[in-house]
Amino acid sequence: MAKQLLPTTCFETAFIEYLRLKFEFEPLMHYAMAALHVCDQTSREYPDFVKGFLAWFAPSFLFDHKGAFPAQGHQANPAGARWGRYEDCHELLEGWLNDDLDAALKRQETTLIIIEEVEIKMAEDRDDESADGRKRAMTKKPEGVIFGEIADDLGISPDTVKRWYRRATEMPENFLSHIEPVALLRTDGQFTIETREVGRPGEIRFRPGKVLRP
Structure with a gap:
């Protein structure tokens, strides 16, 4: 950024x-x-x-x-x-x-937070294990987990996080x-x-x- x-x-x-x-x-x-x-x-x-x-x-x-x-x-x-x-x-x-302008500027701020948090979390290693206790094959956090973590922090739904992130980063x-x-x-x-x-x-x-x- x-x-x-x-x-x-x-x-x-x-x-x-x-x-x-x-x-x-x-x-x-x-x-x-x-x-x-x-x-x-x-x-x-x-x-x-x-x-x-x-x-x-x-x-x-x-x-x-x-x-x-x-x-x-x-x-x-x-x-x-x-x-x-x-x-x-x-x-x-x-x-x-x-x-x-407060609501529109707040949405701009939230969008930026989502983008930055997704970029940070995509680089993080996942630490959860499968049902049988083995490490999962995918070493980085999947998008679903990332969107869920950010949603918990912001108090909005994972679908909203996903939608805002995709819209903000969609390449024309x-x-x-x-x-x-x-x-x-x-x-x-x-x-x-x-x-x-x-x-x-x-x-x-x-x-x-x-x-x-x-």
Whole structure:
């Protein structure tokens, strides 16, 4: 994990930066549209990634005779999965619009805790034995055990831990940056964006099974 401490106590500034990193990792229209809405609500100038998206979107929407809309998916990357990956940003957007960010920020914090705890526990050796007293063949803890332990610590169900972890770490079919933002946190009045590295620096995946490197 890497931590980027933003020099701001302003949620709107931090949120737009979070959306920018999300968009650069996986350029879904959802992130650009959310940033556009925040800018419209606060009379801000659109950031460069939103301007770039709009410059692409207008001719694509007007002149794509196939009638495809960017929010639509396909079998390998369905629209529902795209909305699922955007869901945490939408919770933050709705919390901001309702002037009540506590629940959305708490969920961001919990998601990060789950990710970090899973990564730690996956490296731990299992210490339980089989019914006949022999050591189990698998030396590392299985996911089910890990999710159960974290669920006990957090007071939520193992299925919830599993769902939140899978959603937060699910790799998209394509990614354009090796830096994936995973949580936007508020710490001591300032905002922090937690990121993780995916693949190698400079690696670009633009279709299944194909990897480009500079």
